Amino acid sequence: MVVQALKDQGVDTVFGYPGGAVLPIYDEIFQQNDIRHILVRHEQGAVHAAEGYARSTGKVGVALVTSGPGATNAVTGLTDALLDSIPIIVLSGQVPTFMIGSDAFQEADTVGITRPCTKHNWLAKDTATLSETIHQAFHVARSGRPGPVLVDIPKDVQFASATYTAPQATNTSNYQPQIRGDIEMINELVEALETAERPVFYTGGGVINSGPKASELLRELVEATGIPITSTLMGLGAYPASGKHWLGMLGMHGLYEANMAMHGCDLMINVGARFDDRITGLIDAFSPKSKKAHIDIDPSSINKVIKTDIPIVGDVASVLDDILKVWKARGRNLNRDGITKWQKQIDEWRKVDCLHFKQEGKVIKPQYALQRLEALTKDKDRYITTEVGQHQMWAAQFLGFEDPNRWMTSGGLGTMGYGFPASIGVQMAHPESLVINVAGEASWLMNMQEMGTAVQFRLPVKQFILNNERLGMVRQWQELLHGERYSHSWSEALPDFVKLAEAFGAKGIYCDNPDDLDDAILEMINHDGPVIFDCLVEKHENCFPMIPSGKPHNEMLLGEASTQGAIEAGGAVLV
Amino acid sequence: MAALKIKKGSTKHSAYNLRPNFSDVQETHTLAVVVDNEPGVLARVIGLFSGRGYNIESLTVAEIDHTGHQSRITVVTKGTPQVIEQIKTQLGRIVPVHQVNDLTVEGPSVERELGLFKVSGAGDKRVEALRLADIFRANVVDSTLESFVFEITGAPEKIDAFADLMRPLGLIEVARTGVAALSRGSA
Ligand SMILES: Cc1ncc(C[n+]2csc(CCOP(=O)(O)OP(=O)(O)O)c2C)c(N)n1
């Protein structure tokens, strides 16, 4: 029944880990060949893999876990998917209905525990409605603002038989989020767009979630208007990094030109982003002179943090389509002089070259490692995942994304240990592609057991570890904000990553010399199998630009020199 | 451009002490929430309030449509206008929530609550309690030689006022249902 429902939902891959309470489902899986089951090594890995699968395909990712500890291990992944709006389904086993509430072996109140970290969840108490519940779960996961859902299935419900309900026969009328934006508001936005002198697009993960059409329409609108565009961490790839109007990522570690444009614009068009605190910095000083439009499928995102002048509730693709239609119908008007001047101003900001770094000496700078990785892989059919920390921000800054769904990172929750299992999920979905996880050594260790999965299923995922032997991001904050008191931000007793790879039956590569880097990266790419690449980098490099929390966009720290000045003399950061 | 003054060793710039963004007047609103009557739905609503730090001043819930499996939750909550808006849209995100109405802003409404009051005493106090109960149109639903249980319905303020009057007269126990509310008129 469960497997049939998954098949009918177009599922081809399930990431899971068996246990007593899901044995009947595993028995079904054993007796068929349509759905591949990937045995992970920890349930957190299963959920992140499902996320990676979902994010890189636009389909719903599926994980299967047992009751009790299996379900509690899934909680981090569910929360991660909730904050990043990733459509996944977790099926969990539960003790039989007649034992629920008795503290039975491996019983946990899974529905209670996961209620705040799912978009919705169900305890399937009756086999007769189980298939319908699973179909509804898929519907809820992918409709509106996508998110994780969980269906908890007691063992007796798995065993019993009942008539199957097909997806087409399932009632989903209860949950139908609004797709079309309000046309009056769209008209108002177009009017604002026609006259704005300094407009900017601020885009986010909602563009990716809306589907490839949304990215196409966004590109069309940007090219036709010449309006500069920036994006959150989650939205990278919706507009190509090589595009003429691309400002780079914004936010706490965003680019100078992007943050300055946000601060100085007179019209901000937020497309599927949510004014997260990593983006806004000090709220009272956030883009003080701009009119703000906000397109979001989730009404609760609007006016949550920042007051919006033109709120538009709807699906990004549908709303962009309407905006383009209205704008064209009204004669494609723009304040062209204003925008030209604005572009010139932005070019001035670009000249600051905020990502500037110097690779000198015999120690690899992390930025250099990523620059070389970018140069040697950008023309390939490439997918990138990351862990969380400095390396993640550098990856966002130094790698260029030309298409949506190519960049998988834990944005909202910032989950160390996300990237490796996510890369496994991506590789499953794209077996022929180059899948690289840009990792920090500390994050990577959090889910390193998944090496077993990668080797068993011959998934040639590349683990590119920028090893600074530090919890680098923590160290950076301690340096800048806690008087250089480096409390527990060392990675002590690190394994020898090459030997570790070999112990798992994979390939290990070590590189600590900038001169050897290109060859080593090529060796990694060309190896047909999983690789752990231990790239020893500068230990005390800080990630800049940086807007310290509670500061506005125009008070970015630009580099070592500016922090030294700022910290010691309280001097001006920017010229 | 303004200088950035981060003192060495300062912890003031932690990500975890971002300022509250809106600070306006506190308003009290009565929300009517129609939900599927399914297990856990009340926990979802209450969990939203506790998880996001909203207030619940009063909460009532009961099934209103047996065949349609629908219940109505009436919540009285307090917050700034932005917070009230957030509460409404966040409630709207809960999958089994069908409708959220803000009775405080959507035209006039009636609000009623039922209270049970146990008052014990003798002599003058007992007579006075009975007299006041009469004025408030409260019913006596139980009586012994030393006590009464009064039943009173009305707007919450009326019940508050009754409680204030009963306190010096020997009030020993109170049970209140919380507010049930409907909009006035035919719509
Ligand atoms: C599960 C989890 N625990 C703790 C943190 C807090 N944290 C954020 S970045 C970081 C350090 C990451 O170190 P590493 O993976 O080596 O990356 P680097 O910053 O050195 O590039 C920590 C501990 C987190 N984000 N996630």
Ligand SMILES: [Mg+2]
């Ligand atoms: Mg590190």
